[in-house]
Amino acid sequence: MLTASVAASLGIATGGSVIAGDNAAKPGTAKNETPSTTRRANPIAVSTYSYWRYRDDSKLSILECIDLAAEAGFDAVEILHVQMQDESNATLQQIKQRAFRAGMDLCGLSTHQSFVTPDEDARQKDVDHTIRCIELAYSLGIPTIRVNTGRWGTSGSFDELMANKGIEPTLAGHTDEEGFAWVRDSFEKCIPVAEKCGVVMGLENHWGLGRDAAGVLRVIGEVDSPWLRATLDTGNFLEDQSAQYRQLAPEAVFVQAKTYFGGGTWYTLKIDYDEVAKILREVDYRGYISLEFEGQENHETAIPKSLSMLRQAFAV
Numbered sequence: 001m002l003t004a005s006v007a008a009s010l011g012i013a014t015g016g017s018v019i020a021g022d023n024a025a026k027p028g029t030a031k032n033e034t035p036s037t038t039r040r041a042n043p044i045a046v047s048t049y050s051y052w053r054y055r056d057d058s059k060l061s062i063l064e065c066i067d068l069a070a071e072a073g074f075d076a077v078e079i080l081h082v083q084m085q086d087e088s089n090a091t092l093q094q095i096k097q098r099a100f101r102a103g104m105d106l107c108g109l110s111t112h113q114s115f116v117t118p119d120e121d122a123r124q125k126d127v128d129h130t131i132r133c134i135e136l137a138y139s140l141g142i143p144t145i146r147v148n149t150g151r152w153g154t155s156g157s158f159d160e161l162m163a164n165k166g167i168e169p170t171l172a173g174h175t176d177e178e179g180f181a182w183v184r185d186s187f188e189k190c191i192p193v194a195e196k197c198g199v200v201m202g203l204e205n206h207w208g209l210g211r212d213a214a215g216v217l218r219v220i221g222e223v224d225s226p227w228l229r230a231t232l233d234t235g236n237f238l239e240d241q242s243a244q245y246r247q248l249a250p251e252a253v254f255v256q257a258k259t260y261f262g263g264g265t266w267y268t269l270k271i272d273y274d275e276v277a278k279i280l281r282e283v284d285y286r287g288y289i290s291l292e293f294e295g296q297e298n299h300e301t302a303i304p305k306s307l308s309m310l311r312q313a314f315a316v
Contacts, residue, residue, distance in 0.1 A: 045076035052227030114150025151208025262297030273313035
């Protein structure tokens with residue numbers, strides 16, 4: 001703030017007027033509204049998973065998904081790593097250029113790994129895989145990757161796991177305490193590369209030891225690095241949704257928003273996105289909301305409806 005004497009020396013009148021500075025009205029700021037309360041709407045992205053959903057007849061390429069996302073009016077695209085058909089540098093740069101020319105960000109890379117195994121070699125293999133995905137994200141200009149704790153794998157199939165609401169017994173002779181230690185140690189090996197590349201790992205509430213907010217927060221707390229935070233998936237809390245959203249929201253660096261038009265593939269949740277938006281605003285979450293359409297309806301009709309719903313919920 002200029003003092004009266006300094007203002008006078010510069011020929012600026014101070015009596016009864018506001019001097020341009022921190023308290024000046026900014027373009028787009030409403031009368032009587034301070035700049036600190038002004039915020040933009042959350043950008044809405046779409047995961048390439050929404051166009052595929054692991055269906056045998058619809059595994060579109062990443063480039064095709066980017067084109068469809070641009071036509072639909074999304075702000076950004078999240079790439080599902082297992083959907084990538086080619087990881088050569090030429091292809092990575094082509095993907096980046098396609099998104100750039102469509103005026104969209106590449107905002108996330110969704111990866112799979114499991115550190116919940118007594119097999120040290122298997123854990124190291126998934127550490128190496130996670131580091132590879134961090135480097136892929138860096139090459140694509142993507143700021144965050146979705147990561148998992150992994151699970152015990154004692155369910156006969158994923159369908160069985162879903163029928164049991166994501167709950168499965170520990171491996172015989174082992175405990176969850178051991179599992180959490182393996183997860184912590186594995187992520188700690190990934191932290192130096194994440195920091196070097198500037199890519200935040202977002203630990204998702206995604207079955208296994210990360211099935212609930214408490215498990216995700218435990219791992220984040222034990223690793224204790226700004227390069228491991230949370231990816232909040234609105235569709236993976238099967239109990240006490242609102243309470244768990246509130247627990248995880250302060251650590252969220254990315255949000256995946258499920259919709260189920262036509263009925264869900266494994267289950268259907270009723271998600272109040274007005275409430276989700278309110279919870280996220282309370283912690284000043286300003287990042288991406290990435291659509292994961294997981295219903296039976298054709299994506300050609302379900303994805304535009306999902307986008308419209310999310311735009312409305314996350315508008316300022």
